[in-house]
């Protein structure tokens with residue numbers, strides 16, 4: 569699959585998840601078979617670019633190409649400026665967030681709140697596409713099926729986005745009203761895909777290789793995007809990709825491989841974020857990896873007391889070494 573000039577290795581993508589799919593995690597997902605990764609959303613407001621959180625999110629040094637940066641905001645000029653700023657810092661694809669349901673974001677008329685104002689949607693897309701086109705950078709859009717269930721406007725938004733030059737569309741099969749509740753619906757994704765010429769990426773509740781296959785078949789989408797099911801399970805991308813290509817299921821990683829993956833992941837956190845932040849960002853990931861393993865949650869509860877990277881790394885290594893039986897991994 570292609571996004572503008574970029575040819576991607578496969579059609580199994582990792583979804584952007586603020587606070588989860590940080591730079592080390594996106595790298596790992598790509599190394600383990602994700603065909604594409606979009607950064608966590610970064611604020612378009614320049615006043616926030618120096619903040620600790622945003623400056624971390626807009627640092628993409630060393631990332632596997634093509635670097636895709638998601639921007640969030642509701643002001644067309646600011647969004648265009650944010651796009652240019654991120655391209656200067658290495659972005660090769662700009663993604664616009666029109667799906668975030670969080671109140672703090674929606675209250676400033678950004679994320680999914682934009683779906684209530686289709687003209688503003690168009691002005692933002694137009695401004696960002698016009699800022700990126702001279703730089704040779706394609707713009708993608710990630711959105712939901714609508715603001716509320718009785719006015720799903722994804723079709724109108726998608727066709728307008730395509731006509732304004734959006735290069736690919738990721739569609740989460742829920743409205744803002746749904747938040748993350750209930751089941752994602754794929755009928756809207758299927759209908760939108762049937763109308764558009766640009767690639768459509770189906771998103772929502774894809775947790776297994778079989779579900780990925782079924783969603784691709786049902787919607788006709790060009791790719792799938794996996795979010796929560798990848799939390800603590802970066803190998804899901806190679807499992808899904810392998811299954812889609814061969815129809816065969818790959819075994820989950822064994823105890824030894826999981827230990828290696830997690831320790832390598834921790835080292836990336838320490839390298840990218842340093843001692844203080846690294847130990848904290850890594851802590852969350854340790855919890856997600858070990859959540860379903862026997863004894864994992866109890867071990868993780870004690871992690872909060874560890875304040876330095878060397879001790880944290882060693883504690884995780886010891887935990888794996890001290891279990892003599894391979895631990896059953898969650899399916």
Ligand SMILES: Cc1cc2nc3c(=O)[nH]c(=O)nc-3n(C[C@H](O)[C@H](O)[C@H](O)COP(=O)(O)O)c2cc1C
Nearest residue numbers: 583584585586608609710740772773774794795796
């Ligand atoms: C913790 C969390 C953070 C998220 N952050 C973002 C974000 O920064 N940008 C975005 O477009 N979507 C974000 N999302 C939405 C996901 O990208 C995805 O659309 C949603 O989780 C549905 O996919 P899934 O069922 O595979 O998880 C977030 C979701 C979660 C759970």
